Amino acid sequence: MAKLGQQVDVYCGRCKVERYHTVAAISADGRIERVQCDYCQSTRAYKDPATTAKKAAGTTRTRRTAASQMPDETSPARTYSPDVHFDKGEVISHTRYGRGRVIEVRGNRVDVRFSDGNDRTFVHRTS
Ligand SMILES: [Zn+2]
Structure with a gap:
């Protein structure tokens, strides 16, 4: 949880370098929303690098599971x-659908998972 008055090291758009910023605003769930540059006093919206990285990792994991x-x-x-x-x-x-793998055979029905990520069920002709 972030605290008001806490210091974070972020890039200052006005100073054009990374500087210590003081937390000036916090969201209801404790994320830093605005910070103020300790050097030039300019304020800016704060993007939490940890939150951004976590989102990216989640996307990668989902893709790997699907693959x-x-x-x-x-x-x-x-x-x-x-x-x-x-x-x-x-x-x-x-x-029509390309390559797929049979994931279940139920009587004359066959469930197939295709490489587009969709499952389709085919009904076989009974002989
Ligand atoms: Zn600055």
């Missing part, structure tokens, strides 16, 4: 057809 569920680009893929039986975990190639 790990994607079909391996090097594994062989069978061309999808409603007449063909597929097994769970099998990589398929769909003429």
